[in-house]
Amino acid sequence: MLDSRVHAQLDSQFMSAPAEIRRAIYEHLVTSSSIHLFLSPQGRLQVTTCLEPSTSPPLGGFFDPDEGHRPKDAGENDPTWARRLRSLWGPHWKCEEASYARDLDHISNLLSVCKKMFLDVGTMVLEGATINVTDLATLELLSRKPAEEASGPNHLWNLATYAYPLIQRLNVTLRLPLAVYEALASAQDDQPGRAAQEVGEDATAVACATWARAWPAVGQLPQLHHLHVWLDHDGSSSWSHVRERQAVGTGLMTVLRARLQGRSRAENPLPTVEVLFNLPKLHPALARPETHYVPGSPPPPFSIERRFRQSAHGEEGADGILRVKYEDDFPITRITVYLAKFWDDPDNWSPHDVTEDDIREMEDFETLLWERGDDVYAYLKDVTTDMQPNYDPAPCRRI
Known part of the structure; x- marks a missing residue:
C-alpha cells in the first residue's frame, strides 16, 4: 500500500510499474544483504555496502589480522598500512575506505531519488539485512526510539527513524x-553511568x-533477534588488560x-535475542576468573568466540608520521x-596446512609455559633460531 504522504508518480513508467518488477531491478543494483550505517562528519546518517561480511578469519589465516591490511609491495612503515591497522572500523577497514568515496554506492543514490523509492529501497535493504555499526554515536542514534511528537509529515524520511522498527540483525564493531x-570497569553493574561521572x-x-x-536502547529494538x-x-x-x-x-x-522484561509484556512481547561476542584471546598470565571470562569461571549470559589479535599496530610518532609497530x-x-x-616441506607448504588441532596444541602448550612461570620469550627465540637460524621473531612486548 502506498503511503498517503507519497506521490504516486504516475508519470514515471518505472515508478508506476508493479512493485515486484521494481524490486527485481533494485536487487540487481543492491547485491549485498549486509550494510553499514554510519555518521558523516556533518552528523548525517550514511549507508554503504559491507565489503567484509565475515569478521572471523578462516583457519590458516594467522597472518590475516596484519597482512590483510598491507598494500602490495608496501614497506614495513607504509603509512597506508599503518592507517589501516589503526582503523576504528576494525576488520571492516575496507568498508571504511569505501565510505570515503564521494559517491558511496547504489543504495545511498537510490534512497535519495524520491520518497516512493526511499520506501521501496529502504524496506528491501533494511528488512532482514545485517546492519553494521562501528561507533557508539551511530549505535545510540539507531537504537533511539522515535519520539511520538516527532510523527509529523516528514518524520518517515529520516533514515534512522525508518530503520528503527526494521532492524533484525545488528553487528556492532567497537575499537x-x-x-x-x-572507566566502564570501575562502574557498578547497577550504576552504568557512574564511570562517566568520575572521569570528567x-x-x-x-x-x-x-x-x-x-545498550539499554538496543535491548528495546522491537525486531532485533541477533546481536x-x-x-x-x-x-x-594485551587485550587481557581489559577487565x-x-x-x-x-x-x-x-x-x-x-x-526479558519485553517478553513478559503479553501485549507487545519482544523476540528472544541471540547475543554473540567476538573478543581477542586471553593471555594466561593476565586473565583472572574474577575479571575475565575464562574456562571454568561462571559463564556469561551470552556466547563468546575468541580470535587472534593483530600483532602489527599503526602508531603516530611525535613527528606526526604513521609507522608500524609490532x-x-x-x-x-x-x-x-x-x-x-x-x-617440513619448504617447496610445497601453505598456511592452510595448519590444522585446528595444530593451533589448539600450540595454545595449550604455551598456556602451560605461562602457568609454570617459564620464560616464554626465551623459548620462542630458541625454537625459532633452531628452525631458521637467520629468522628474527617479531619483537614481543613483555607484559
Whole structure:
C-alpha cells in the first residue's frame, strides 16, 4: 500500500510499474544483504555496502589480522598500512575506505531519488539485512526510539527513524580507547553511568555515557533477534588488560534484562535475542576468573568466540608520521606452528596446512609455559633460531 504522504508518480513508467518488477531491478543494483550505517562528519546518517561480511578469519589465516591490511609491495612503515591497522572500523577497514568515496554506492543514490523509492529501497535493504555499526554515536542514534511528537509529515524520511522498527540483525564493531574500558570497569553493574561521572567531561566520559545509554536502547529494538559484538581497544597492549566481566558484562546485562522484561509484556512481547561476542584471546598470565571470562569461571549470559589479535599496530610518532609497530598478544608462539609446517616441506607448504588441532596444541602448550612461570620469550627465540637460524621473531612486548 502506498503511503498517503507519497506521490504516486504516475508519470514515471518505472515508478508506476508493479512493485515486484521494481524490486527485481533494485536487487540487481543492491547485491549485498549486509550494510553499514554510519555518521558523516556533518552528523548525517550514511549507508554503504559491507565489503567484509565475515569478521572471523578462516583457519590458516594467522597472518590475516596484519597482512590483510598491507598494500602490495608496501614497506614495513607504509603509512597506508599503518592507517589501516589503526582503523576504528576494525576488520571492516575496507568498508571504511569505501565510505570515503564521494559517491558511496547504489543504495545511498537510490534512497535519495524520491520518497516512493526511499520506501521501496529502504524496506528491501533494511528488512532482514545485517546492519553494521562501528561507533557508539551511530549505535545510540539507531537504537533511539522515535519520539511520538516527532510523527509529523516528514518524520518517515529520516533514515534512522525508518530503520528503527526494521532492524533484525545488528553487528556492532567497537575499537575503543583502553581508558574507556577501564572507566566502564570501575562502574557498578547497577550504576552504568557512574564511570562517566568520575572521569570528567572529556572524550572518555562521553564514550562511557553513550555506552550506558546505547545498550539499554538496543535491548528495546522491537525486531532485533541477533546481536553480534566485536570488541577491541585501540592500543598495542594485551587485550587481557581489559577487565571483561566488569566492562563488557555491564552493558550486555542491560540488553538481556530489557529483552526479558519485553517478553513478559503479553501485549507487545519482544523476540528472544541471540547475543554473540567476538573478543581477542586471553593471555594466561593476565586473565583472572574474577575479571575475565575464562574456562571454568561462571559463564556469561551470552556466547563468546575468541580470535587472534593483530600483532602489527599503526602508531603516530611525535613527528606526526604513521609507522608500524609490532607487539604480540597471546599466543606469541603461534609463528612456530607455521615455521614447523614450512620446514617440513619448504617447496610445497601453505598456511592452510595448519590444522585446528595444530593451533589448539600450540595454545595449550604455551598456556602451560605461562602457568609454570617459564620464560616464554626465551623459548620462542630458541625454537625459532633452531628452525631458521637467520629468522628474527617479531619483537614481543613483555607484559
